[in-house]
Amino acid sequence: MTANTALDRTAAGHPRAGGAATLGTHTVSRIGYGAIQLRRLDRDAALTLLRRSVELGVDHIDTAQFYGGANEFLREALTPADGTVIVTKVGADPNPGGPIPLRPAQRPEQLRASIEDNLESLGLQQLPVVNLRRLDAGPGLRAEGDQVVDLDDQLAVLIALREQGKIGAIGLSGVDLEGLRRALPADIVCVQNSYSLVSRTDEPLLELCTANHIAWIPFFPLGGALPGLPKVTDDPTIRSVATALGHTPSQIALAWLLHHAPNILLIPGTADRTHLEANIAVGSIVLDPDTLATLDAIPSRVAEIHF
Template sequence: MASPTGSDQVTASGAPRAGGAGRLANRAVSRIGFGAMQLERLKGDRTAAIALLRRCIDLGIDHIDTAQFYGHGFVNEMIREAVRPEDDVMVVSKVGAEPDSDGPLPLRLAQRPEQLRTAVEDNLATLKVEQIPLVNLRRTDTGPGLRAEGDQVVPLDDQLAVMTALRDEGKIGAIGLSGVSLDVLRSALPAGIACVQNAYSLLARDDEDMLRLCREEGIAWVPYFPLGSAFNGMPKVTDEPAVITAARELGTTPAQVGLAWLLHHAPNVLLIPGTADPEHLEANVRAGKVTLDPATLIALDTAPSRSGDIALN
């Protein structure tokens, strides 16, 4: 993965890139991006949703992560209205699921090749763009959440065939993977993978070998649940004693320490913390300025990884 240059340190608007500059699908982006899923909470206040996205850009964020299934297209609509071509923001989407308002969970899987193609077309239509720079294929090989059953059990090769076809057609610029195992990633490498999104945090480090492979292959590592989650008992980074101690000594918050640790841990890590609150957004961006000295890093690195105990739906 090529190292960012001095000219990469600012966005198109001239703002310093939040968290510094990283690389995603061969372009410079802010290492702290924005996960747009929680914008759905602002469905009753479109003005607030657009204002939050504009604040992202003001704060030096030029990497926004979305999906058509976030809010049945509402989130993509807000991105379409808020983000201007001159902002040069990299809007990344994902496919592999669709809304399920009447089900036990708000999502159901949509893994079949024709469903992946339809999802890309729906993203293009709602965002009103000719190409999505990167689309992540959300699989279910690992991590918390749904598991494929019945006709949703689809071979990786069949899925990559349609994703590469969409790339060849110019409808997507690059392919990413989400919820994948190390073996699946290795199998997918010949197709050209630009990004991996897996559940990963200071307390959930089972994928360390995969992170290392991504670094070697120039693949961006974009963890979801970067601070853990209440989801199925996933440990919360902000409750970890070493994190609390570091935050107290640094005069920052435990959440900022958890995010800063990820940025320090590997140069190919990009973050997409989400929020619907402007103050929380600004706090996440400030995590990019938190410096962890060697002693603090050692203390954090030795915190036990407990992700192997996570239950699955």
């Protein structure tokens, strides 16, 4: 696909950040934006950052009602003319003061309520994509007691809401390989799991997604977001490649993800304009076969996280 095709431009007319990719029935920028960091900003700064992301060719934004006001910022900053595909998630509620600032909200009635909350805060009639945040895999929350809910029961709620038109498509987050296989008949369009160049234990899930044309959207793509999670910036090989190519280690690690599989989409989050621009610039980084082979040879490390 060349840069002159219509698909390589957003609805607002900007070249798509990182080029074009498929997310369900939507064509979106391969480099999107994760809205979780917006909670660190005041209103004016958040709106300015979001408008800048649109100017840089972002039309895929990841958010959640439990991101502390991010949805309200998105509602105010974005216009229909931007054509932004908003991906939100359900399965957790805020838990201020806890070891993780979230608590499970896995029961069907909680999922349904979260959908309604997201619709209201975003000011939408339909949520384009909703990720079910399962608690089967990856760092973070684990379900206990009445929060241990069968995947089929959760999917039944989301499928019903899709049939009602309240959501457009279903994704999964924090899912294991068995769960993804079980969910495939529900027409899953994306999977969000913790995954980075230095922590690739979910490679079999990525391969299954690639085979089924499902977008793979890694969270913690640089690692290090939680204690015990390996950091890409600590790896000497990544630092060496970054120095040789004149980029930061973080940029090299993100660029590797774009090169690694065609269905990988990025949603790096930031509260800083300069950092946002550096993330978008990753789309122009070319890694030659020798460099890719060097990076591919970096051993994958297992996260050691305890709560």
